Amino acid sequence: MPEYISGELKPAGLRCLAGIHYHPSIQAMKGLLMMKKRTAKLIDGKKVSEAILSELKQEIEGLKAQGITPGLAVVLVGEDPGSQIYVRNKRRTCAEIGVASFAYDLPKETPEKKLLDLIAKLNADPKVHGILVQSPVPKHIDEQKVLNALDPRKDVDGFHPVSKGKLLNGEECFVACTPAGCQELLLRYGYDPAGKHVVIVGRSNIVGKPVAALLMQKAKGANATVTVCHSRTKNLSAVTQTADILIAAIGVANFIKARMVKKGVVVIDVGMNRIPDATKKSGSRLCGDVDFAGVSKKAKAITPVPGGVGPMTIAMLMKNTVFAAKRSGK
């Protein structure tokens, strides 16, 4: 096994120098060198999500003893392969922890009216405590109209305007799952956002804006000074460098570089991008919005991709479903 020198890669011509051998695969070696230098603590979303699911499983047993079985309807329209994976994972998690899962797989050409009729039926069904319509829906369907048709009391995804409005107001509500997962990761690892400067890069309706609303509240686990950056932000690096906690949710692979953060930052990477990788059998791999190799050398703590925010999203969906079921009994 050859020894590797740490630091910047040398040009190929210097591959063998003073008895030190370089691995033939530059890419693999670079990864290895960078791994060696990581100083950041890993925020393990898989571990945290398993802990949450295990807590929920116990809670569900208690509910069942009272005659309440939390029920989640998962509606999928069309055959998008990514959506199929997400939906399968959600249904599998339901089964694992004892949530009754109601599956509705509709063909791609389903008319909007038919989907709205299904929503109305599920709204009225007392066995269904939560309803989730997997995004995106086919283009001939108005997604916002479908979301608005949900009974807000069953809006476990937290996307209905009533949920969003209550979130902004700081009222009790279904918090959108990915934002809730980001907060939970911070808290379970002891990085309370109170008084910290949280910089959010990205202003989507499913992550950036709701996580901003969540963390700026006068509430336990929140109380952050919050900045939202986006495509129109000038001198983005100057802003991200002021972050105590950085939440990256822009959907651009490896966008946040080491030079854009300050030493000791806590990084939550919401990105989930597929990029080509010839070393993988599939020819590609998942990566986040953060250049993990570089940023993990400066950060105090960081989520990996995969295994960071991803598993938390499903866990928070289950938490919302259990909450909906508990509330329905009142």
Add this chain to the structure above:
Amino acid sequence: MPEYISGELKPAGLRCLAGIHYHPSIQAMKGLLMMKKRTAKLIDGKKVSEAILSELKQEIEGLKAQGITPGLAVVLVGEDPGSQIYVRNKRRTCAEIGVASFAYDLPKETPEKKLLDLIAKLNADPKVHGILVQSPVPKHIDEQKVLNALDPRKDVDGFHPVSKGKLLNGEECFVACTPAGCQELLLRYGYDPAGKHVVIVGRSNIVGKPVAALLMQKAKGANATVTVCHSRTKNLSAVTQTADILIAAIGVANFIKARMVKKGVVVIDVGMNRIPDATKKSGSRLCGDVDFAGVSKKAKAITPVPGGVGPMTIAMLMKNTVFAAKRSGK
């Protein structure tokens, strides 16, 4: 008439020096000196609101020709003197521009149920396009419950969760009047927030949080990088000093000092505080959250208090009412 020297106040012992005389009232003189040094452009909310009301008046004439008279129900519970003034102003403005105003003045001890019944009646009344319940309501009434009872289509104050949620999502909605007024002032004076760093001090449900949601959107007149600061923000001055546009909405008189802002900032002062002033007949005067005398020397532009955001709030309420009436015709 004596001449006044500009600059810092001299000690009393130097009152008469080289033939220059000082006015006997130090306070009045100080104000005058500072006025002399103001470099900021005044953002005149009174003038802008009059322009908007005049535009609306014309629009209402057009609507009346189509048989639609915009109607606003203004509900006041109790005899709070401040609320009485606000309500009187709103009703007077309705009369001035041709909005039909429906007055409901209820005694302080009105039960919550009775108020909710009135809301239900107004929700169903086709002559009423907008409903406003003057805040605050007496303590035995749950204000959020009352707001939630409004038909969102008549929520001209923009306080219903549906309005707030749509605002956060960037959907068409009733924008809360004070935030809408702040945006309108910026735009009418040519200070487009796009790409600018807007720092908001305060996170109330009626100003701070909704104005943040409004200005961070990917939309015309928005697109700002937005930071929300509050009581838990550490090193507030360091944050406010980075503002291109500063919105002060904390409710503390003269809180924002010159040293807390950078040269060339545009300042929107939402504060409306009453402080003692022995020179006034009433013994008090209104002032904002910004130390106007000091900050106006560094700012590029600034709103006065009174005469800044205040008149805009009523103008935007009227705009929302006309919008509601137009939409009802569809």
